[in-house]
Amino acid sequence: MSKKEKIAIVGAGAVGSTAAYYLSQDSNLEITVFDYGHGQATKAAAGIISPWFSKRRNKAWYKLARLGADFYPDLAADLEKTGADTSSYQQTGVYLLKKNEEKLQELLDLALSRLEESPIIGQIKLLKASEAQEKFPGLQGFEKLLYASGGARVEGAKLTQILLSASQLSYVNKEVQIQPLGEGYRIDGQIFDKVILATGAWLGQILTPLGFKVDVRPQKGQLRDYYFENLNTDAYPVVMPEGEIDIIPFDNGKISLGASHENDKGFDLTLNQGILDSFQNQAQTYFPHFEAAEQKSARVGIRAYTSDFSPFFGEIAELPGLYVASGLGSTGLTIGPFIGNQLAKMVLGQPTQIDPADYPTNKYIKKSN
Template sequence: MTRVAIIGAGIVGATAAFYLSQEEGVEVTVYDHGVGQASKAAAGIISPWFSRRRNKAWYRLARLGADFYPRLMEDLAAAGSASQAYEQTGVLLLKKKEEYLDEVMERALAKQAESPLMGDLEFWTRDQVQERFPGLTGFDRAFWASGGARVDGAVLVAELLQAAGLEPLRKEVSLTWDGDQVLVDGQAYDKILLTTGAWLGQVLEPLGYQVDVRPQKGQILDYQLDQVTDNYPVVMPEGEADLIPFKTGKLSLGASHENDQGFDLQEDRQVLQKLIEQMAPYYPAITDSQPTGVRIGIRAYTSDYSPFFGPLPDQPNTWTVSGLGSTGLTIGPLLGRELALGILGKTGDLDPADYPVERYVTRD
């Protein structure tokens, strides 16, 4: 029996737990202190193909992360869980200078051969948009990609853990050395997986590690509309404010990107008001709507905005991952599966050398 401890039950930890639980001879224990989970601050948009980032390793990870979702849905279904968290309803991109949409189309067409999941690519008029998302205004045309998707991170995490038959132990654990072995609250495990996001530095500090990861606060407003929003597309104007419609009238607006708030989880009405003001020219109804709630979480960023995963330096039995940033829901499930495979000594679709832990985690 291989005993595995997973510290952190966000999207990465939950996915790793699900895949490890499907293996014979593997016993999984999940710990989570239940505070500030980045999945709560993720807007829930799966649409990485239109990014202008030139980091090839990052884009490959993001592209494969989006591609992985249909496989994840199939694996959950095979395990007896029909997921309600992910759905391809398309994505609409809006630009203040609409001639820039031509550049978006050009970049998308260049990537479409290797990314067929992005689906049909079209320019839509305002009337066409109104048919799919009534009330949108402030533009003459939009860029449409049918393969864009929405995902409810909190729902997906719950589904993954339920399918794994696991209930996280709600506690903040401590790591200590026993010779050259890492212990979790004094207990020895065959393998340890640290999926603690922005808290990785705090978790590893007692072991003498320094970690290049900083926290970024994210806030999202949730609304309940008296409309059938099941097939509404995601709307992505320029700026931080995006509209993510879910089923049964649920609508999310966000998310903020606050780099100077540390681990603060308090609601900031000024920041939330800015999100509303950014969206108001495109969806005026947002100014008259009352939010039903606010979600706040902490994302993890490295100094060069690149994620990393793999075993700790000189610790082949302790694996980690962090630095996912605002693409956590896009790349998190794939990384969770890759980590599960790595812990089992199997090869995945990614080369950890392209996302080296030792660049961001060091020990004197």
């Protein structure tokens, strides 16, 4: 019997858990996941899958986001084949609001221009308030909005739990460092042939001791969950008003509200109720019932972003067999699973759907002088 190749994945967020899931399908591999989990962005995130209305001029970023949205149905289908739960991802549609409602036509035209390459967008149309309230009762503060049926919501913590549960692997809840060897890498006393570092904002803490400068910074994100006993929110669309807040309904009367984008707090995980109260005050313009929630809870996580707000992934040239991904920012749940899938293909020596050269690691990870 041939010896199994040993693969380590450090970090079990959206990227790491997806890579682990796909690699674990190969019986010739032995997968170990190391995950400390403290402050992990994915676990604290309520994701919106709706990149088609973005006006960012970065074409490489948009391609990654578009393919990330396209990937979710494939991931759900793969999970379904093995009998795994697929409910962490649900296409309930998305509502976009603008203070100047004339701008909605521009977004409609933009989405229509992208429909041919992204049929997942689904039905796109402008809705009057009364029409919008049929899908989201009690929503107000606008005369019309833009609706796309293909928009989706993702519960980050549930997604990673499902992926890990559906994988054949060893799981170690521990903060670790990595030691390059002549061949392979030592982590926690074990030697691995290849390694994926999916540690988000903490990537620098692993690579700096190895003599690298890493252009990855922490961004604090906070949101609040509201629970309503008498609301059937299972099919409510996601609501994206202009500004920082998003209203993200989930099953069983839960509606999440957030999330903040704080670039000056480092790795501070302290909840700021003032920020969350401010979000609630803004959101009550559109849904006055937040004040009446039977229960509230809050969560906080740390995203990773780069100096130009672009993500990167691939192999580090100076460390063969060591693969990384970071800088996903607030689109982590949109693009993270797709990047994890692409990294798994790279580890297996398979062709990727997207060229890692367009998201180069050497732009953000450089040897120290």
